[in-house]
Amino acid sequence: MCIRDSLAGAAVIILVLAGLGIWLVVKPDSTSDPVASRTSTSAAPTTTSRGSTTRTRTSTSTPPPTESYDQQLMALLSGGHDSSNCEPVDPPAPTILATVDCTQALTPGGPAFTRYSLFEDRGALDAAFEEAIRVNSELVQCPGSGVDSPTTWHYTETPDQVVGQIACGTYDGNPDLVWTKDDDLLLADAQGPNLEELHNWWLEFG
Structure with a gap:
């Protein structure tokens, strides 16, 4: 074999090894993001088997990142809740x-007590929602929805965009409504004397 042939063979080997190295670098690792994996598996059954509920969008503002977590959460409270209650x-x-605890809402039909919580990631939010509905003594269809709890919900003008999850039931003998806003990493749990009024309040102010 001549020197030229040897050099050509070595060059081919180097190119093959380099190509393999590049593939290993850019190939995505499907198991590297446990939060995304947990989110996709928990959300899919809810969307396909339980249907969805709808509400009209209310104006919300995204707080600047320089605010404290308490300030960010206060900016996400539903209608009838502010620093006064x-x-x-x-x-x-x-x-x-x-976490923010609120007493009687100042809007008609509002809950007597509501707890709002801001989470650090989607996995923690989903786990907290599951725990909140687990301790409900009974889950029922939210009034007028026609689908079992829990289910997903969306705004009327964007029916293909799931905003979060919602469940209606009872807790400690009181009507209870739990919902999330996934993009805001927000979980809310409201209780009142009447589930239909509570749900109507959420539809308008939640």
């Missing part, structure tokens, strides 16, 4: 960035 819980539970 809501107080931060200090310290919040693990995996929760901030």
Whole structure:
């Protein structure tokens, strides 16, 4: 074999090894993101088997990142809740960035008590929602929805965009409504004397 042939063979081997190295670098690792994996498996059955509920969008503002977690959460409260009837819980539970407890809402038909919590990631939010509905003594269809709880919900003008999850039931003998806003990493749990009024309040102010 001549020197030229040897050099050509070596060059081919180097090119093959280099190509393999590039593939190993850019090939995505499907198991590297446990939060995304957990989110996709938990959300799919809810969307396909339980249907969805609808509400009209209410105006919300995304707080600037320089605000504290308590301030961010206060900006996400539903209608009838503000600093006059809501107080931060200090310290919040693990995996929760901030929690606010609110007494009687100032809007018609509003809940007597509501807890809002801001989470650090989607996995923690989903786990908290599952725990909240687990402790309900009974889950029922939300009034007028025609689908079992829990289910997903969306705004009327964007029917193909799931905003979060919602469940209606009873807790400690009181009508209870739990919902999430996934993009905001927000979980809310409201209780009142009448489930239909509570649900109507959520449709308008939640």
